[in-house]
Amino acid sequence: MQNQIRNIAIIAHVDHGKTTLVDKILHSCAIFRDNQETGELILDNNDLERERGITIVSKNVSVRYKDVKINIIDTPGHADFGGEVERVLKMADGVLLLCDAFEGAMPQTRFVTQKALALGLKPIVVVNKVDKENCRPEEVYEQIFELFFNLDATEEQLEFPVIYGSSKQGWMSTDWKKKTEDIFPLMDAILENIPPAPYNEGTLQMQITSLDYSSFVGRIAIGRVARGTIKENQPVSLVKRDGSIQKSRIKELYTFEGLGKVKATQVNAGDICAVVGIEGFEIGDTIADFEKPEQLEVIKIDEPTMNMLFTINNSPFFGKEGKFVTSRHVRDRLYKEMEKNLALKVVETESPDSYLVYGRGILHLSVLIETMRREGYELQVGQPQVIVKEIDGVKCEPIEVLTVDVPGDVAGKVIELVTQRKGELLVMEPKGDLQHLEFEIPSRGIIGLRNNVLTATAGEAIMAHRFKAYEPWKGNIPGRANGVLVSMETGKTTAFSIDKLQDRGRFFVDPGVDIYEGQILGEHIRDNDLVVNLVKGKQLTNMRASGSDDNVRIAPAIKFSLEESMEYIQADEYIEVTPQSMRIRKIYLTENERKINAKKFVNQ
Structure with a gap:
């Protein structure tokens, strides 16, 4: 019986089709009754995963094919969830490395593949999405071979089988030009190439x-x-x-x-x-x-590279929407998360209401904040900070490798934006009809960069980054270019005052919204902060004239996602997160307090 088990992990860059492939394997191995409703992305079973279209937590399923039990582990594709991937690879004997037939091996693919090869796992390469236009399966195959070679794969690992196909259309084949009817060629390749789970006799x-x-x-x-x-x-x-x-x-x-x-x-x-x-x-x-316990080698997890301050909500609107609002609630929830989230670390600060939470990156921390918010927690978070270490007496910071694929005519803008943030251009080469750029950049420089790059390229840039190493401090990186518009009053915003102040900047709030003093309402057109009154209404008299009353025309408010807000805020600002709202605010709400404490934030 023991030869009848195969343990296999599916690894890939985000959005290359892992979870879709698992769907097809489950369907083709007849796991469901004919009348059972299944839907798509069966394994992405929490709301956050479905909304974002990413896998956050690895999942286990098993199928039976030709009397062999195949345990399949679906893993996250983001480097931010690397802690999750590193530990589940310990359960596998082989990996399916999934690659997009156009994008090829991306930085995060490299990160996970490196871990899998180091554990000695046998790879099968699946080149997915060969039904896409402008796909280049042969080039991608060459690229993966080169990647394996650079990652010191053994000779046996370099002789990997390759399967082509489209998980969405539900077919796999050994030749990408020959379309088949099902995905069984992939299942056969798993049985042929992945070694059976070894049966080691002895004590447990x-x-x-x-x-x-x-x-x-x-x-x-x-x-x-x-x-x-x-x-x-x-x-x-x-x-x-x-x-x-x-x-x-x-x-x-x-x-x-x-x-x-x-x-x-x-x-x-x-x-x-x-x-x-x-x-x-x-x-x-x-x-x-029980009697002769022997320990297995403890799993080592890469260290976190970023931290954020989590604190209780002390804004004027505190407690209106959330169920869990005290520091005890926030503390218990963070420590509970630490039990299952290996790459996360929580450190208590001098203040009993605040905690420093260490994580792998902005996405890693934002998923935690979003999950807490949905569970009914109210909290505030500060600006993400990278973790600085002293190595041999030298101040060092995390450096990342950043790759950007952009249309050729806007490549210059991207290079300019990245070099402003202390990035160094390493590679510039054509990739299909796009320009492929590779940089080395401090992790600090990546915070807030995505929005600027997407704006400069009209949303056409594909960005990915992975941690490389700690290197000497690169110097000061300019923060946000513009100042913000800060509320002077507490009350409801009026269309009249928003209209009158539109030439001062772009607003984040609509008319008729409750705001409080010290809340950030928009972005100023200059580099300094401006205090504005959006609560003031029009002076009403009983005189009316058809020509002199203006019709109010207001530009739509800018709505930030949680990650965009985290990248936007500066050292003297917080994001207030409640189950129904998200507001950006100054740490000190009154203008007087801000002036007194301004020096605190000068060097940050």
């Missing part, structure tokens, strides 16, 4: 690589049995990261079948299972033999 060893939570049984440990057999009701030792040992007992065991879990009495080495009944475990701990 299983590393916990991810978590699940159930309101009935509490926390559930998920991992792959590395050695021996795990049984229901078996006494075990839990070996913690620091080597300490806790005695425990397994209450229930589940294996993954289809989209769900099935109860099992015992699970052999090589299979992935979920364990109920173990208390106080963390990701990376080892479930081992």
Whole structure:
């Protein structure tokens, strides 16, 4: 039986079609009843993932094909969720590397592929979306071979099989010009090339690589049995990261079948299972033999590169919309997140109401904020800051490799914007009908860059970046070019006052919205901040004239997403996040307080 299990992880850059491919595998292996409603992107099962069209948390499913059980792990494509990918790769024996037939290997593909090759996993390359116009499958194949070579792949890994196809249309083939009817050529390639899960005899060893939570049984440990057999009701030792040992007992065991879990009495080495009944475990701990516990190598996760201040909401509109508003609520929620989000770190500050949260990047932190907001939390967050280290007495900061694909006629604008932020151009070459640019740039320089690049290229730039290394500090980077319009009064905005102030800048609020003193209402046309009154209405008299009363014409308000707001704010500003609203505000609400505390923010 033991040869009948294959464990495979699907890795790819964001938007190259991982989750869509898993959909097709699930359908073609007849997991569903004929009358069952399934929809698309079956594995992206929380609202945030569906809205953004990205995978945030890795998922396990299994299918049966030719009497072989194939455990499939769908992984996130963003480097911000690298912590998630690094640990789930430990459960796999092989990887499906998915690539877009036009875009080819992107920076984040490189990041995940490097981790997979270092673990010695056997790759199968799938060149997806060959039905797209201007696709270039042969070039992409060459590019991937070169990538593997540069990442020190072994000879065996370099002889990877390649499958072409379109997950959306549901076909795969060994030749991209020959369209087939189904995706079975890919399934056959998995059986032929991915080694069976090894059956290691001996005492029990299983590393916990991810978590699940159930309101009935509490926390559930998920991992792959590395050695021996795990049984229901078996006494075990839990070996913690620091080597300490806790005695425990397994209450229930589940294996993954289809989209769900099935109860099992015992699970052999090589299979992935979920364990109920173990208390106080963390990701990376080892479930081992009761009498002779042996620890598996602890998972090492790359360190966070960015931090943000999370604090309670103390604005005048505090507590109007959220259920959880106190510092105790915010603290408990952040520590709960730290249990399952390995790349996240929470540090208490001198103030009992504020916490520094360390993460992998803006997207990583914004997903946490968005999740908390949907759960009913109210909080405020400060400007994202990169983590600066001192290495051998030299102040160093994180440097990233940034790639931008843009139409040739606007490449000059992009180069100008990136070099202003201390970026260095390394590569400039044609890629299809686009210009491919590669830069090295400090992580600080990337914050706020995306909006400017998209504006300059009329939305046609494709940007991606990955962490490279810590290098010496590159000097001062200019922040936001324009100042902001700050509210002078608390009340409701009026169309009359917005209309009269339109020549002063662009507004973020519509007429008839509640605002408070110190809230940021728009962007000034100059580089200084301006205090404005949007609450003032028109002086009403009982005289009316048909010609002299103006019709109010107002430009639409600019609406920022959470990530755009995080990139927009400066050191003296907060974003107030509540379940229904998001406002940008000054830390000090009155103009007098801002003048007194102005010096605090000069050097930031």
